[in-house]
Amino acid sequence: NFMLTQPHSVSESPGKTVTISCTGSGGSIASNYVQWYQQRPGSAPTTMIYEDKQRPSGVPDRFSGSVDSSSNSASLTISGLKTEDEADYYCQSYDSSSHGVFGGGTKLTVL
Amino acid sequence: QVQLLESGPGLVKPSETLSLTCSVSGYSISSGYYWGWIRQPPGKGLEWIATIYHSGSTYYNPSLTGRVIISIDTSKNQFSLKLSSVTAADTAVYYCARITANLQFDIWGQGTMVTVSS
Numbered sequence: 001n002f003m004l005t006q007p008h009s010v011s012e013s014p015g016k017t018v019t020i021s022c023t024g025s026g027g028s029i030a031s032n033y034v035q036w037y038q039q040r041p042g043s044a045p046t047t048m049i050y051e052d053k054q055r056p057s058g059v060p061d062r063f064s065g066s067v068d069s070s071s072n073s074a075s076l077t078i079s080g081l082k083t084e085d086e087a088d089y090y091c092q093s094y095d096s097s098s099h100g101v102f103g104g105g106t107k108l109t110v111l
Numbered sequence: 112q113v114q115l116l117e118s119g120p121g122l123v124k125p126s127e128t129l130s131l132t133c134s135v136s137g138y139s140i141s142s143g144y145y146w147g148w149i150r151q152p153p154g155k156g157l158e159w160i161a162t163i164y165h166s167g168s169t170y171y172n173p174s175l176t177g178r179v180i181i182s183i184d185t186s187k188n189q190f191s192l193k194l195s196s197v198t199a200a201d202t203a204v205y206y207c208a209r210i211t212a213n214l215q216f217d218i219w220g221q222g223t224m225v226t227v228s229s
Binding site: 001032033035037039044045046047050051056090092093094097098099100101102103104105 | 147149156157158159162170171172173206211213214215216217219220221222
């Protein structure tokens with residue numbers, strides 16, 4: 001079974017840069033696109049990165065995504081952290097049968 | 112713009128069937144895209160449940176296969192979810208979403224809370 005593993009939480013100070021990892025197991029993460037969603041309390045998730053590294057319109061360029069096949073992982077990097085970035089972040093991809101797979105989510109705290 | 116809205120009972124008894132509908136506005140679901148359901152138990156992460164293509168092809172989370180059915184009604188511009196034999200573990204916020212060809216959940220409904228309790 002293809003699975004995605006994220007750190008439970010990360011924290012960083014305003015203005016700094018943070019990277020959230022998403023490690024694949026049971027398959028190659030590079031075989032299918034990875035998306036990243038932001039979820040604030042009480043709200044539905046919204047896309048921050050799609051197709052590994054693409055930003056939807058309206059998402060600031062402080063957010064970037066990448067995939068590293070050598071470590072079988074994807075990363076979401078947020079630079080110039082703002083307090084408003086504090087939220088839960090989920091990576092998402094799918095397996096060889098087109099079944100959706102979500103990472104467990106990472107709580108970002110901006111101290 | 113495209114909007115999705117979930118509807119259905121907020122309380123379901125154990126062993127019964129949970130039924131939810133997602134109404135789509137601003138886009139004709141027969142025109143394309145995949146459509147799907149995701150859930151989130153209180154305080155926990157997101158879990159993909161099922162996906163349906165506008166033509167009717169379906170995909171189900173293996174952990175729920177046998178209990179879940181997703182269907183589409185293009186005449187009403189809606190798609191639906193049925194989850195049978197529910198238990199307290201099925202208590203969650205249920206989201207419907209539009210899914211792109213690259214399987215990105217690009218538009219989400221606001222979510223609806225379903226509690227399984229007698």
